[in-house]
Amino acid sequence: MSPKRAVYRAAAFGLITAFSLTACGDGGDSDSNPLTGSSTGGGDGKALVVGSANFPENQLLAEIYAEALEAKGLKVTRKFDIGAREVYYDQIVKGGISVFPEYNGALLAVAVDKTSTATGTEEINAELKEKLPSSVEILDSAEAEDKDSVTVTAETAAKYNLKTLADLKPVASKLTLGAGSEFKTRQQGWIGLEKVYGVEFGKFQPLDAGAQSTLLKLLEDGKVQAANIYTTDPAIVEDKLVVLEDPKNLFSSQNVTPLVYKSAVDDTAKAALNAVSAKLTTADLQDMMKKLVNDKEDADTVAKEWLTKAGLVS
Numbered sequence: 001m002s003p004k005r006a007v008y009r010a011a012a013f014g015l016i017t018a019f020s021l022t023a024c025g026d027g028g029d030s031d032s033n034p035l036t037g038s039s040t041g042g043g044d045g046k047a048l049v050v051g052s053a054n055f056p057e058n059q060l061l062a063e064i065y066a067e068a069l070e071a072k073g074l075k076v077t078r079k080f081d082i083g084a085r086e087v088y089y090d091q092i093v094k095g096g097i098s099v100f101p102e103y104n105g106a107l108l109a110v111a112v113d114k115t116s117t118a119t120g121t122e123e124i125n126a127e128l129k130e131k132l133p134s135s136v137e138i139l140d141s142a143e144a145e146d147k148d149s150v151t152v153t154a155e156t157a158a159k160y161n162l163k164t165l166a167d168l169k170p171v172a173s174k175l176t177l178g179a180g181s182e183f184k185t186r187q188q189g190w191i192g193l194e195k196v197y198g199v200e201f202g203k204f205q206p207l208d209a210g211a212q213s214t215l216l217k218l219l220e221d222g223k224v225q226a227a228n229i230y231t232t233d234p235a236i237v238e239d240k241l242v243v244l245e246d247p248k249n250l251f252s253s254q255n256v257t258p259l260v261y262k263s264a265v266d267d268t269a270k271a272a273l274n275a276v277s278a279k280l281t282t283a284d285l286q287d288m289m290k291k292l293v294n295d296k297e298d299a300d301t302v303a304k305e306w307l308t309k310a311g312l313v314s
Helices: 003-018 056-070 085-093 104-112 121-131 154-160 181-185 187-197 212-220 267-279 282-293 299-309
Strands: 048-051 076-079 099-103 136-138 150-152 176-180 203-207 226-228 256-261
Touching: 048 056, 048 085, 056 076, 056 099, 056 267, 056 282, 056 299, 085 104, 085 256, 099 104, 104 121, 104 187, 104 256, 121 136, 150 154, 176 181, 176 187, 176 212, 181 187, 181 203, 203 212, 212 226, 256 267, 282 299
Parallel strands: 048 076, 048 099, 176 203, 176 226
Antiparallel strands: 099 256, 136 256, 150 226
8 A cells, every 4th residue: 555545545534533423414513422412303302313333334324324314304313433332232222322323243243142153144133133132123134234354465365375264274373463452352253263264363453443544554564464354445446455255154244234222213213224224235335435435525425425316315
C-alpha cells in the first residue's frame, strides 16, 4: 500500500467514525456516552433506539435501518459506535437498544451459544430463534453477508503457498496475526483456528475493533503477516489481498439480520426492517463500503442513496 493510500484510507475511516456516527444524520451528539443520543422523526412519541457496533459498516447498516424506520413515520434515536458485541448485547436484551444490525453467525457463536456448531444461514437462524432470551428476537436475514476472514498479502500467500486456513498449520508459528482484541477469545477466531485447523500463530497483535485501517496498513507493511479482515472491505480487491479459504467453515454464515427488543418494535417497524433485508445484497455492501472508504461519502448520504435505489424511500 502506498503511503498516500494509507493516509487516505485512515482519513476516510476517521471521518466515518467522527461524522455523526455517534448520531449519524442528526448533526452530532453533545453527550460522549454512545448510549445517549438525540431523537428525530415522527410516530407516537416513543423513540425506537437504533444502535451500532464500533466499526463503519455496522454504523452504516444502523443508519440504513434508522432512515427506513423514519420513512415510515417512526421516531428514532441513534446510539451508534457503542463497542463490540461483548459490550452492546446486554443493552439489547435489557431494552436499552430497540434495533441493532447483527450478523447472525457471530451473534449465535459469541453471545448466545458458544458451543454451537451451526454454520448455514437456516440452521443458525433456527438456533437463534430457539435460544435467544425471550425479550429479543431476530427478523428476516438479508442475503448480504460480511464474514470474518484470515487474509494475507499476495506476497505472503506465494511465499508460503497459502490458499486455505489449513495451509497455515506448518508456518503459522513464524507469523503474527493481527485482529481486534476480542478475536483472541472467540471460537470463531484464535481458539477455533487452533481447534479446527491446528493453526497456532507465533504472535497476536490486538487492535481496537474499529481499527481496520490500521490493521490493513500493518498487513501491507509486513508488521503482521495475517489479519482478520471483513470480507466486504474494498482493500481486498484494491490491494490484491488473499482471503484464505475456510473449507471446514470455522467462520459461519454472517447474514445481516435485525436483532430487536420485542416490546419496542411494532408491526410497522418490523415490516420496514424486513423490507431492508429483502433488498440488501453482499454486492450492495461492497459497493457502499467503497463509497465510504474510497470515495469519502458521508454515511447518511450512502444510506439514503441505497434506500432510494431500492425503492424503500422516496
